[in-house]
Amino acid sequence: MALALEGGTLIDGSGRDPATGTRVVVEGERIVSVGGQRPRGAEPLEVTGFTVLPGLIDLHTHMGILSVAEPEAMPPAVAAAHLFRNAELCLLSGHTTAREVAGADGGLRRAIDAGLVAGPRLFPSGPALCQSGGHGDLGPPFLPHHHDPGTPGLAQMSMVCDGPDEVRVAARTAFRRGATQLKVIISGGVVSLTDRIEDSQFTVQELRAAVVEARARDTYVTGHAHNVASIGNGLEAGLECFEHGTFLDEATAAQMAAAGAALVPTLTAIRLLATDWRAWGVPEAVLPRVAGVEEAAREAVKIAYAAGVRVGSGTDILGPEQHRRGLELTLKAEIIGPMEAIVSATATNARILRRGHELGTVEAGKLADLIAVAGDPLADPAVFDDPDRVVLVIQGGRVVKDTRSQAG
Numbered sequence: 001m002a003l004a005l006e007g008g009t010l011i012d013g014s015g016r017d018p019a020t021g022t023r024v025v026v027e028g029e030r031i032v033s034v035g036g037q038r039p040r041g042a043e044p045l046e047v048t049g050f051t052v053l054p055g056l057i058d059l060h061t062h063m064g065i066l067s068v069a070e071p072e073a074m075p076p077a078v079a080a081a082h083l084f085r086n087a088e089l090c091l092l093s094g095h096t097t098a099r100e101v102a103g104a105d106g107g108l109r110r111a112i113d114a115g116l117v118a119g120p121r122l123f124p125s126g127p128a129l130c131q132s133g134g135h136g137d138l139g140p141p142f143l144p145h146h147h148d149p150g151t152p153g154l155a156q157m158s159m160v161c162d163g164p165d166e167v168r169v170a171a172r173t174a175f176r177r178g179a180t181q182l183k184v185i186i187s188g189g190v191v192s193l194t195d196r197i198e199d200s201q202f203t204v205q206e207l208r209a210a211v212v213e214a215r216a217r218d219t220y221v222t223g224h225a226h227n228v229a230s231i232g233n234g235l236e237a238g239l240e241c242f243e244h245g246t247f248l249d250e251a252t253a254a255q256m257a258a259a260g261a262a263l264v265p266t267l268t269a270i271r272l273l274a275t276d277w278r279a280w281g282v283p284e285a286v287l288p289r290v291a292g293v294e295e296a297a298r299e300a301v302k303i304a305y306a307a308g309v310r311v312g313s314g315t316d317i318l319g320p321e322q323h324r325r326g327l328e329l330t331l332k333a334e335i336i337g338p339m340e341a342i343v344s345a346t347a348t349n350a351r352i353l354r355r356g357h358e359l360g361t362v363e364a365g366k367l368a369d370l371i372a373v374a375g376d377p378l379a380d381p382a383v384f385d386d387p388d389r390v391v392l393v394i395q396g397g398r399v400v401k402d403t404r405s406q407a408g
């Protein structure tokens with residue numbers, strides 16, 4: 001059955017100016033035409049007054065990290081219920097694709113692909129690889145070494161590994177559980193108690209072991225990195241993508257651009273940490289570490305764009321009720337403008353995922369992941385921060401949310 005979205009304003013994700021009244025025709029799971037006639041028998045779907053966009057992509061999710069405090073305190077059934085709810089909230093907020101960079105593993109992807117759980121197209125990393133005493137090794141410092149066992153097949157925050165051999169085993173384990181890329185922790189973190197945000201973590205040799213394992217599977221490694229020393233190590237080892245990049249400088253941004261490496265800033269979590277830290281199980285002792293991070297992160301976005309770095313979009317939201325993913329576009333729009341914020345969360349994110357040929361823009365031949373929002377996101381980028389104003393979500397040609405009739 002073909003669908004024809006009729007009468008909306010189209011922002012196609014490429015950065016082109018909006019087009020009014022453009023008909024988008026979907027057949028099966030794909031877009032078959034943009035701006036053409038309505039084929040005979042196609043069901044019209046009226047979107048006049050709404051803005052149609054590609055499904056949004058969040059490259060930095062932790063749907064499976066419900067609390068950083070005591071993961072063992074939650075029964076697996078309750079954790080699963082929260083995880084599935086987070087997956088559904090992600091989809092209903094207009095994010096039709098997500099890259100889980102620590103948390104859920106290939107188990108969630110299978111549940112979503114089988115239609116058992118509503119959720120985004122999932123690119124799971126499984127547990128993040130981190131070193132002893134590094135960000136992700138969150139145990140009390142004076143107790144025996146903390147190994148978060150997680151619940152394989154559901155979620156695990158991190159896997160501690162030291163030395164290239166252990167990194168290799170951890171990488172292979174992540175892939176065995178369905179990882180589509182690897183996430184490594186290469187600098188200190190904000191939500192961390194036994195390191196400094198200025199620290200670099202893992203040696204270049206350890207990181208190379210992860211890169212070799214990823215390349216053997218035609219995929220890549222992304223690294224959690226707040227500072228430039230760690231980004232330098234990551235570039236030397238062959239990492240293709242860096243998360244956060246808070247204290248990026250011009251010289252390092254130029255190196256990233258030359259290497260074709262991407263940056264995924266995460267402005268949302270930094271903003272929400274101030275109000276949501278309790279709900280996320282973040283220890284109060286962490287709060288002083290947030291000081292100055294948001295200002296630096298906003299400056300890093302400017303530096304990256306100026307250097308020509310490919311800048312993606314991620315949220316880094318934690319906790320049991322993850323419903324504000326669209327805030328990332330709202331915050332990004334303040335820095336680089338609403339159109340660039342949209343391109344970042346659609347076309348650019350798709351390319352970072354290596355799925356630019358089938359996701360990220362509204363074009364004939366691509367997968368039909370489409371949303372409609374009630375409002376003009378170029379004049380009012382806050383529209384993305386209100387899931388109720390995301391009135392239509394189509395994923396792979398299937399309407400998974402339709403609240404058009406309730407939109408004033």
Ligand SMILES: [Zn+2]
Pocket residue numbers: 060062101316
């Ligand atoms: Zn994160």
